[in-house]
Amino acid sequence: MKLIKSLAIAAFAAVALPAYAETTEIIVHYPMPNFFKGVMDTISTEYMKQHPDVKITFTSPSPTYEEGLQLMLRQAGTAEMPDVSFIGLNRLRVLAERNIGTDLTPFIKADSNFANEGFSDRLLSLARFNGKQMGLAFATSNPIMYYNADLVRKAGGDPDHMPTTWDEVFPLAAKINALGDGVIGMSYRWQGDDWMFSALLFGHGGTVLSADEKKVTFDGAEGLGALKLIDRMVKEGKMPPLASDAAVQGFNAGKIGISFWTTGALRGTINGVGGKFDLRTGKMPVIDATKGHLPTGGNAAVMFTTDAKKQQAVYDFIKFAAGPFGASVVVPGTGYVPNNELAAKDDRYLGKFYDANPLFKAGLSQMDLMIPWYSFPGNNGVKVTQTIVDNLSVLVEQKTTPEEALKTMSTEVQKLLPR
Amino acid sequence: MQPEGGKPRRLTRFDHREVRAALLLCAPTAVLMLALLVLPTLAVLGLSFTDAELGVPGFQFLGLGAYADLFTDRAFLRAFRNTAIYVALVAPASVVIGLVLALLIEAEVKGRAFFRSVYFLPVVSLTVAMASVWQYLMHPSFGPMNLVLQRFGLPSINWLGSSDNVLTSLALIGIWQALGFNLVLFLAGLTAINRDLYAAAEMDGVRSAWSRFWTVTWPMLGPTTLFVVTITMINAVKVFETVATLTQGGPSKASEVLLYTIYKEGFVYLHIGVASAMAVVFVAVLLVLLLVQTKVLEKQVHYA
Numbered sequence: 001m002k003l004i005k006s007l008a009i010a011a012f013a014a015v016a017l018p019a020y021a022e023t024t025e026i027i028v029h030y031p032m033p034n035f036f037k038g039v040m041d042t043i044s045t046e047y048m049k050q051h052p053d054v055k056i057t058f059t060s061p062s063p064t065y066e067e068g069l070q071l072m073l074r075q076a077g078t079a080e081m082p083d084v085s086f087i088g089l090n091r092l093r094v095l096a097e098r099n100i101g102t103d104l105t106p107f108i109k110a111d112s113n114f115a116n117e118g119f120s121d122r123l124l125s126l127a128r129f130n131g132k133q134m135g136l137a138f139a140t141s142n143p144i145m146y147y148n149a150d151l152v153r154k155a156g157g158d159p160d161h162m163p164t165t166w167d168e169v170f171p172l173a174a175k176i177n178a179l180g181d182g183v184i185g186m187s188y189r190w191q192g193d194d195w196m197f198s199a200l201l202f203g204h205g206g207t208v209l210s211a212d213e214k215k216v217t218f219d220g221a222e223g224l225g226a227l228k229l230i231d232r233m234v235k236e237g238k239m240p241p242l243a244s245d246a247a248v249q250g251f252n253a254g255k256i257g258i259s260f261w262t263t264g265a266l267r268g269t270i271n272g273v274g275g276k277f278d279l280r281t282g283k284m285p286v287i288d289a290t291k292g293h294l295p296t297g298g299n300a301a302v303m304f305t306t307d308a309k310k311q312q313a314v315y316d317f318i319k320f321a322a323g324p325f326g327a328s329v330v331v332p333g334t335g336y337v338p339n340n341e342l343a344a345k346d347d348r349y350l351g352k353f354y355d356a357n358p359l360f361k362a363g364l365s366q367m368d369l370m371i372p373w374y375s376f377p378g379n380n381g382v383k384v385t386q387t388i389v390d391n392l393s394v395l396v397e398q399k400t401t402p403e404e405a406l407k408t409m410s411t412e413v414q415k416l417l418p419r
Numbered sequence: 420m421q422p423e424g425g426k427p428r429r430l431t432r433f434d435h436r437e438v439r440a441a442l443l444l445c446a447p448t449a450v451l452m453l454a455l456l457v458l459p460t461l462a463v464l465g466l467s468f469t470d471a472e473l474g475v476p477g478f479q480f481l482g483l484g485a486y487a488d489l490f491t492d493r494a495f496l497r498a499f500r501n502t503a504i505y506v507a508l509v510a511p512a513s514v515v516i517g518l519v520l521a522l523l524i525e526a527e528v529k530g531r532a533f534f535r536s537v538y539f540l541p542v543v544s545l546t547v548a549m550a551s552v553w554q555y556l557m558h559p560s561f562g563p564m565n566l567v568l569q570r571f572g573l574p575s576i577n578w579l580g581s582s583d584n585v586l587t588s589l590a591l592i593g594i595w596q597a598l599g600f601n602l603v604l605f606l607a608g609l610t611a612i613n614r615d616l617y618a619a620a621e622m623d624g625v626r627s628a629w630s631r632f633w634t635v636t637w638p639m640l641g642p643t644t645l646f647v648v649t650i651t652m653i654n655a656v657k658v659f660e661t662v663a664t665l666t667q668g669g670p671s672k673a674s675e676v677l678l679y680t681i682y683k684e685g686f687v688y689l690h691i692g693v694a695s696a697m698a699v700v701f702v703a704v705l706l707v708l709l710l711v712q713t714k715v716l717e718k719q720v721h722y723a
Contacts, residue, residue, distance in 0.1 A: 066687050073474035073689065098474040182560035191669065241580045243666055246558055255560040379472055383688045393670035397582055
């Protein structure tokens with residue numbers, strides 16, 4: 001009996017040991033640990049449970065998308081380069097233009113099961129540039145309206161029937177602003193990047209650049225409409241020029257009535273508010289019901305390894321992270337909307353979550369409006385973003401008119417486009 | 420190695436060994452200095468003449484044209500101007516207030532250590548953490564600074580959100596930060612003044628505190644003052660943390676300062692060539708400040 005047992009152990013060891021030696025290690029890098037650390041840990045633990053032959057190791061995360069991108073550009077082609085990283089959707093193009101990162105198209109073509117896993121073409125298009133599939137969208141978001149129902153009520157509004165157009169938002173914001181005691185009516189997150197500006201531009205049905213990307217197209221009626229709305233936020237909605245952090249803190253402290261920002265910040269806002277007031281969310285006010293759209297924020301999982309032996313395993317992990325299980329972890333953990341369509345409907349993943357957490361519904365209900373966040377071409381692509389923000393800030397400070405701001409902004413952006 | 424008056428003496432075996440040992444002992448530092456200081460500086464200098472970009476293989480040589488572009492770059496000029504204004508606000512204020520406080524603390528025996536520690540606290544605390552505290556103090560709707568203003572019936576100030584105020588607000592934080600360091604340096608300078616000089620001045624008819632200050636203290640503090648002024652200016656030129664955490668150069672470039680612009684150009688816009696050229700200009704500015712200090716120090720303020 002003893003002999004058999006030890007023989008069995010020996011045989012097991014003979015089979016198991018070589019298998020152990022073949023463990024694939026996937027090195028993963030991600031940005032914004034304050035948003036994603038918990039989510040990443042859950043996903044990798046679950047993946048390793050399902051795939052005992054794979055070991056996932058994290059390199060130290062980067063605080064922002066910009067720093068994450070910079071790290072990948074610096075380490076491209078070196079031994080330190082991680083196998084997978086999560087890159088901001090509006091920065092994927094920088095990688096595509098520099099030929100860094102692996103095109104996923106061949107892997108998707110060879111994957112017979114891909115169509116059944118909830119990856120729609122709309123989703124794929126978020127990370128596609130010039131026919132190259134740079135990655136799979138991991139976390140996606142759209143802008144929503146956060147509001148302090150207590151302040152709305154105090155100002156005579158009805159928190160159960162919030163305004164659905166900007167024309168109704170401004171008078172309500174002005175009433176909240178008049179409450180005094182340092183209370184601010186509204187804030188709109190125009191600082192940081194061009195994302196919230198494009199929400200207003202796309203809302204009018206406008207576009208950023210012409211199809212050949214040679215000419216600015218936001219200098220028309222739609223762009224002017226967007227800037228006029230920002231002008232009215234200040235004039236009619238009494239929005240002060242705030243630094244971005246000050247706006248977040250103001251809202252969380254219960255001093256701002258209505259705030260427009262990404263649904264991705266929802267979990268953070270819920271934690272920040274901590275039950276101090278009746279926090280609610282709603283849809284973005286509609287500008288043009290037929291032509292209007294909203295930009296998609298978030299990031300995509302990108303494959304960086306060039307080691308052919310490793311690539312299939314890395315592809316499998318990317319698909320897992322961006323797939324229904326990944327979404328079922330990301331959505332409750334952050335507030336991002338499920339990019340995977342299977343995850344949203346299936347009770348195994350998120351079907352029941354939304355009934356229990358109505359705050360998360362605002363972003364979900366706007367999913368059919370989402371179009372890609374525009375990434376500008378050429379080596380000034382990132383600088384363009386700052387140019388737009390700088391011009392918005394002059395307008396918010398009321399040192400210019402919408403017409404003039406649009407003119408300066410479009411001239412400056414045009415100059416930064418590749419000639 | 421050369422004995423007095425005689426012919427150069429040949430090195431003995433012992434001398435050779437000593438030289439070798441000396442070289443060996445210097446080597447680690449020399450190698451590290453070369454690898455971590457000299458070579459990177461040369462690399463930055465080299466890159467500054469190119470249009471290098473992060474992630475793009477290869478680059479073009481632009482020569483001095485890279486620098487010519489820099490001086491037509493509005494963002495860079497703005498940063499240059501903002502930094503100059505910031506230094507002009509922070510350096511004089513923190514030096515003068517630091518000196519006055521040092522004199523007050525020096526004059527009072529009781530609680531000297533206490534006040535010294537209190538004013539020195541900002542120097543030892545982490546700037547980024549302190550920046551968050553200032554962010555709270557300066558918050559437009561619930562910040563204590565505005566609440567105080569309101570209490571006295573004064574209008575609220577948008578400290579960090581308005582392009583007209585932002586640089587002054589940042590300078591205020593800068594002064595608060597530099598104050599303690601200057602104060603401690605002045606205190607050290609004051610204790611070094613020979614007490615006999617005051618006695619001698621009194622004999623010569625210097626009676627009031629005011630004239631005592633101008634005839635003895637101020638001249639004797641000369642070297643200290645010069646050192647404090649230069650170090651404060653250099654530190655002010657290097658302002659970065661408060662801008663990066665509080666304003667990110669905004670609104671509309673109103674708080675764009677040199678170091679932050681360099682960071683953004685290189686690491687956000689990925690234009691390594693341009694950022695290197697900016698860095699070279701930045702280092703040149705610092706070197707000029709240092710040079711002025713050493714030159715003046717050698718010539719004018721020497722009483723010892």
